[in-house]
Amino acid sequence: MPTGVALRDARQQLFDAAERVLLRDGPNALTSRAVTTEAGCAKGVLHRHFSDFDTFLAELVEDRIARVRAQEADLCERAGTGTVVGNLAEALTEVFETVAVAIVALITSRDELRAKLRATRPTGVPLATEAVTMIASYLAAERGLGRIAADADVDTLAPMLVGAGHLVFADRTGPRPSPEAVRKVVATTVAGVVRDR
Template sequence: MPTGVAMRDVRQQLFDATERVLLRDGPNALTSRAVTTEARCAKGVLHRHFADFDAFLAELVQDRIARMDRQAAALHGSVGSGTVAGNLTEALTTLFESVGVAIVALITSRDGLRARLRETTPTGVPVLTEATAMLAAYLDAERALGRVAADADVGTLAPTLIGAVHLLFADREGPRPEAGAVHKVVTTVVAGAARDPLR
C-alpha cells in the first residue's frame, strides 16, 4: 500500500492533519481514514503508533492542553501591563480563534474520548477547564496588584469569561467574531471587578 509522503514526525503530522479535518469538516467527519488521507499516509500508520482512534484523539487533546502552558505564560507575563480587559481579550481570542472550539466540539461529541480524558481531567471539559484555571490565575495576580478589586470572585469571573466568549466563537459555519465583539463581552464581564481603564 502506498504511504504517500515520508513521515518524519508521525505524531505531529497526524495531529496537524486532524486539526485541518476538524476545522474544514467538523467533528462528525473525523475518522481514522479521514486523518490518514489528509496526512497522505497509510491507515495502518495511525494504528501502529496508537492503541485505537480514541487513544489517538486523547493524545491530540493532551497536546493542545500542553500548548496552553505557553499561552498561560504569555498571559502571566502581561500582569501589570496594558489593561486587564485587553489582556483577557487577547488571551481568549487566541484560545478560541485556533482549533480550540473544534477540539471542544470533538470532546463533547465522542463518548469514548471523554471517558479516556476523565483519567487525566476528572471534572469539567478538558481544554476549557485548563483555560479557566489560566484566566483565574491571571485575574488573581492582577488582584494582588490592585488592578482587580480585592473582593472580586475570580473563581466565578474566569468560567463566565470562558463561557461567554466560547459562545461567540461556537458557530463553526458563521464568520469569526470581530475583536470589538470579544472585547465588549470581556469588558462587560469584568466591569465591576477591573480597577484599570477598560479600553
C-alpha cells in the same frame, strides 16, 4: 510500493491534520481515514503510533491542553502590562480561534474519548477547564497588582469569561467574531472589577 509522504514527526503531523479536519469539517467528519488523508500518509501510520483512534484523539486533546498551559504562562507574564480587557480578549481569542471549540464538541460527542479522558481528568470539560485555570491565574495576578478590585472573585469570573468566549466563537460556519465583539464581551463581564481597562 510506499504510499503517502514520509513524516518527520508523525505524531505532530497527525495532530495538525486532525486539527485541520476539525476546523474545516467539524467533529463528525473526524475519522482515522480523514486524518491520514489530510496528513498525506497511509492509514497504518496512525495505528503504528496509537493503539486505536480514541487513544489518538485523547492524545490530541492532551497536546492541545499543553498549548493552553504554555499560553497561561505567557498570559500571566503580561500581568501589569497593556490593559486587562485587551489581554483577556487576546487570550480568549487565542484559545477559541484555534481548535478549542471543535475539541469541546468532539469530547461531548464521543463517549469512548470522554471515558479515556475521565481516567486522568475526572471533572470538568478538558481544554475548557484548563482555559478557566489560565484566566483565573491571570486575573489573580492582576488582582495582586491592584488592577482588579481586591475583592474580585476570580474563580467565578474565569468560567464566566470562558463560557462567554466559547459562545462568541461557537458558530464555526459563520464569520469569526471581530476583535471589538470579543473585547465588548470581556469588558462587560469584568466591568465591575477592573480598574484599568
